[in-house]
Amino acid sequence: MSAVWAAARAAIRRRRLQTFVIALVALLCTATVVVSLALLDATSAPFDRVFAQQRGAHAVATYDAARVSAEQLAAARTGATEVAGPFGQTVVETEAAGPIGAMLGPLTVVGRADPAGEVDRLDVWRGRWPSAPGEITLNAPPDDEASFARGPMAHLTSLSGNGTALTVVGWAYSVSHSADGWVTPEQMTAWRPAATQVLYRFAGDVSTRDAVGQRLTGVTTGLPGGALLAAEPYQVVKEEAAETAGVYLPFLGAFGVLGVLVAVIIVGNVVSGAVVSGFRHIGVLKSLGFTPRQVVAVYLTMVTVPATAGAILGTVLGTLGAGPLLEDTFRGLGYGQDTGVQSWVWAAGLLGVPALVLLAALLPASRARRLSAAEAISAGSAPRRGRALRVQRILGGTRLPRSISLGLGLPFARPGRTALTMASLLLGVTTVTFATGLADTLIATSRLDAAAGGDVGVRPAPDGMAGVRTTQRDDREIEALLRGLPGVAKVGASAGRTVPVAGQSSPVHVDFIRGDVAAMGYEAQLLKGRWLAGPDEVVASAKLINKRGLAVGDSLILELEGVRTTVTIVGETVQSLPGPGDSLFASWRELQRVDPSDFYFQVELAEGADVQAFMESARAADPGLTLWDNTDVGELTVVVTGISTVLALLLSTVAALGVLNTVALNVQDRRRDLGMLKSIGMTPRQVLAMLVTSMAALGVAGGLLGIPFGMAAHRLVIPLAADAAKVTLPDYVLRVWDPATLALMVLSGVLIAILGALLPARSAAQLSIARVLHNE
Amino acid sequence: MTTETVVRLDDVRKEYGETAALDGVSLTIRRGEAVAVMGPSGCGKSTLLNMIAGLDRPTSGEVTVHGERLDxxxxxxxxxxxxxxxGMIFQFxxxxxxxxxxxxxxxxxxxTGSSATTARRRALELFDELGIAGRRDVYPAALSGGxxxxxxxxxxxMNRPALLLADEPTGALDSRAGEQVMDLLIDLNQIGQTLLIVTHDERLAHRCASRLVELADGRVAAESALDRV
Structure with a gap:
């Protein structure tokens, strides 16, 4: 065994607390780094990841079955590396019961024998793949059991398409959006499909729509003219996905950056503290004949061994923790399939943190290398001149209890160590502040949603559906029925209609409203302008305004039931009624050719009324009504609040460990002083108070400095996320800071500092005076 | 000197593992006495001092100081x-x-709860008495050993202690500084301060103490009255 290893091993064994702290900090920092990098990585390319996992189609091509045969399509592969199909494809006019039935509309259905294959490997996340005619598996982003059970999809167990009764046997997800549903090839053949679907993956450049178009030309060359009906490059779905995932990117990016920063500071503090406190030991090694290089090697080994052990465990912990977090985060977006931590992420944790430790140790170890043996020995115990003296003198003259004033002066004795500890506390408080602001804003937004969405949504079942009970009441009677039920406070009614707009390529959805709609939160959440006051006035949702480049004051010419009507946008509101989100509110008018399911009612219940009891009584009063609970907190709120809580806790724990390490080092440095103080009558409680005060003071400073950073991050990140979602948030949801919350944030810094300091301070309070002074 | 007892040890035993640092020590110190404890290294001198100072606890026996049972x-x-x-003074x-x-x-x-002003006033009195008034604002690193x-x-x-304990008070000083400290201890004892000095230094013991307690193997080997030199 080499002398270096023997000395390093002995040092590791002797300094158990320090070794433990280094290992624990490395473990938590690695876990934080792995989780943060995994989240950053996932947010940077969630679509690409799932697209690669599913071997998504670069192009989804639809051919005319009458013009090109399956054999011809199977042979046409020029430039394609992988091909799936040809599959029969048809559009199925569906009918189904329940709230989702009205929204299903025509479905593009493909006949596929299995969900696997070279291209578009589908994630069958619930149920199974169809195995017999009469069965269908529908396309939807994966959802967890609880959410699925709550949502309308759980009620969709059967539907009728093209005259065939279809049993929904499962749910699958195609990131390529290759179809709305899949049946067996036999079922498809029975429908005599007019189209054929082929899915392609190409080699070479597929980065742009044009590039994909060129590759597709290579495949279709030689096929009969007009055979290709349509082809969708993957960029279409990727751009849609970017809009959704982009909401998460600013949140997770902010936490990722904070996590890595905290890890760097804590590791640097712990390791350099360990080396500095070992200067005397370094002197002894040198006096024994260790060369400067060997001394450095001993110290690097001493810190790298526990750091590596911690990094290995931290990587495992981070990988295990990040997996479910990523899956929860991206499952709702459809990217949850096999979401895992990438190998480069755990490699970064496994190698990066020990490398960081090595680097942090190298600087102080190099300083020790340059010292002579005598200097190194004295550096460990010699009085430190000129530091903190003025501060101690001032504090000594105050009316504070002496244990407190001594504690307040302690941080000035080691300014470098204090600066690093305060930096970690500052980042801890920044994280807590940011997470709190984020949660408060999301809760405020969620309340806004809840207030505007009402407690219960009600829609009459559509006419003419087999097996579905329809209401006998008209819209006025339904409104009256709802108003008469116990516990009802407000009822709003609307009739939705998609209306062409003169001069614009796509129509706009207009909700013609009456009743209490305005009073149910929509008027209260006006961002600009005022609520509509006449038939020629409309209020637009922020999403519509942002999407179409409109502004309050603009006029629109609506072509409503053959009549051109000019309306003026008099207000911009945060959101529209449940639906696509980019809608106009207009005052009520009696529309022609209205299906009962075009009417939508939302009900706000009185304070304390039971939502489920109301829904049961409404169903009993009219079984032709479909009702759903709108009181659920939004998915985004749950996911972002969950992630921010986990990361804030993790980073606060790491910051507290940084404090623990600092106090442990301070106690080690000041054992003699502590022994002396106890010998002249300082009680254990006073020792505890002194050491805890020294860190609580840093907690206050870290809190005061960290709050502006956390607030700035909040101000920066929320609007970025809102921009990504193409929504405008009212300013008041960003104004979540009040004096009480800010005081709590400062307290969070103090709490982190106290929790970190408590353990070593308690151990210092129990220090045996006889032993400490005897060791001198 | 009065007959009031300041320190009483009854059959005090202190074990560290299987080793007895003190083995049935009984000792009494009366108010105004200056007692020197001597003995070879490892005889239990420091352990005895720690027991009387309440810095360590006996394995058995009773330690009473100023009428209070410290154990x-x-x-x-x-x-x-x-x-x-x-009050305690240390070698270092x-x-x-x-x-x-x-x-x-x-x-x-x-x-003890005194205000900074009161404490500094009392400290200045002591600085005057001990002849170091000119060094009051100097930091320890810039002071000589004495x-x-x-x-x-x-x-x-500072708090007018009933008992002043000194552990090798001249051990880290040169002879001149050591003499000054000895003079100081003698002066203190002469104005009634009870002293217990643990030392290897016979000269210190004979100059400052009125009684010598010799320890060997954790026991009181001998006790004798001293005539101060």
Whole structure:
């Protein structure tokens, strides 16, 4: 065994607390780094990841079955590396019961024998793949059991398409959006499909729509003219996905950056503290004949061994923790399939943190290398001149209890160590502040949603559906029925209609409203302008305004039931009624050719009324009504609040460990002083108070400095996320800071500092005076 | 000298593992006495001092100082007892490097609840008495060994202790500084301060103490009255 290893091993064994702290900090920092990098990585390319996992189609091509045969399509592969199909494809006019039935509309259905294959490997996340005619598996982003059970999809167990009764046997997800549903090839053949679907993956450049178009030309060359009906490059779905995932990117990016920063500071503090406190030991090694290089090697080994052990465990912990977090985060977006931590992420944790430790140790170890043996020995115990003296003198003259004033002066004795500890506390408080602001804003937004969405949504079942009970009441009677039920406070009614707009390529959805709609939160959440006051006035949702480049004051010419009507946008509101989100509110008018399911009612219940009891009584009063609970907190709120809580806790724990390490080092440095103080009558409680005060003071400073950073991050990140979602948030949801919350944030810094300091301070309070002074 | 007992040890035994550092020590010190404890290294001198100072607890036996049973006190009561009734000086002074000489001394009074002003006033009196008034604003690192020990003595006397304990008070000093400290201890004893000095230094014992207790293997080997040189 080499002398270096023997000395390093002995040092590791002797300094158990320090070794433990280094290992624990490395473990938590690695876990934080792995989780943060995994989240950053996932947010940077969630679509690409799932697209690669599913071997998504670069192009989804639809051919005319009458013009090109399956054999011809199977042979046409020029430039394609992988091909799936040809599959029969048809559009199925569906009918189904329940709230989702009205929204299903025509479905593009493909006949596929299995969900696997070279291209578009589908994630069958619930149920199974169809195995017999009469069965269908529908396309939807994966959802967890609880959410699925709550949502309308759980009620969709059967539907009728093209005259065939279809049993929904499962749910699958195609990131390529290759179809709305899949049946067996036999079922498809029975429908005599007019189209054929082929899915392609190409080699070479597929980065742009044009590039994909060129590759597709290579495949279709030689096929009969007009055979290709349509082809969708993957960029279409990727751009849609970017809009959704982009909401998460600013949140997770902010936490990722904070996590890595905290890890760097804590590791640097712990390791350099360990080396500095070992200067005397370094002197002894040198006096024994260790060369400067060997001394450095001993110290690097001493810190790298526990750091590596911690990094290995931290990587495992981070990988295990990040997996479910990523899956929860991206499952709702459809990217949850096999979401895992990438190998480069755990490699970064496994190698990066020990490398960081090595680097942090190298600087102080190099300083020790340059010292002579005598200097190194004295550096460990010699009085430190000129530091903190003025501060101690001032504090000594105050009316504070002496244990407190001594504690307040302690941080000035080691300014470098204090600066690093305060930096970690500052980042801890920044994280807590940011997470709190984020949660408060999301809760405020969620309340806004809840207030505007009402407690219960009600829609009459559509006419003419087999097996579905329809209401006998008209819209006025339904409104009256709802108003008469116990516990009802407000009822709003609307009739939705998609209306062409003169001069614009796509129509706009207009909700013609009456009743209490305005009073149910929509008027209260006006961002600009005022609520509509006449038939020629409309209020637009922020999403519509942002999407179409409109502004309050603009006029629109609506072509409503053959009549051109000019309306003026008099207000911009945060959101529209449940639906696509980019809608106009207009005052009520009696529309022609209205299906009962075009009417939508939302009900706000009185304070304390039971939502489920109301829904049961409404169903009993009219079984032709479909009702759903709108009181659920939004998915985004749950996911972002969950992630921010986990990361804030993790980073606060790491910051507290940084404090623990600092106090442990301070106690080690000041054992003699502590022994002396106890010998002249300082009680254990006073020792505890002194050491805890020294860190609580840093907690206050870290809190005061960290709050502006956390607030700035909040101000920066929320609007970025809102921009990504193409929504405008009212300013008041960003104004979540009040004096009480800010005081709590400062307290969070103090709490982190106290929790970190408590353990070593308690151990210092129990220090045996006889032993400490005897060791001198 | 009165007959009032300041320290009484009854059959005190202290074990560290299987080794007995003190093995049935009984000892009495009366008010105004100056007692020197001597003996070879490892005989139990420091352990004895630690027992009397309440810095360590006996395995068995009773330690009574100023009428209070130290072996029955918890840590907090021991700290309060030390604060009010005991003064200690150490071989290596044990001054706080971050505090000036004056603040090191004032600290002992501030721990008892005195205001900074009152504590500093009392400390200045002691600085005058001990002849170090000109060094009050100097930090320990800039003081000579003798000056540091005088500051340590001033700190020990700050709360007018019933008993002053000195552990090798001249051990880290040159002979001149050592002489000054000895003179100081003699002066203190002559004005009624009870002293217990643990030392290897026969000269210190014979100059400062009125009684010598010799320890060997954790037992009191001999006790004798001394005529101060």
């Amino acid at each position: 029955a006190m918890n840590e907090t009561r021991l700290a309060l007892f030390r604060r009010h009734h005991l 002074f044990n001054l706080l490097d971050d505090l000036s000489a004056l603040d090191n001394v004032a600290l002992a009074a501030q721990l 000056e540091r020990q005088r500051v340590a003595v001033a700190r020990a006397l």
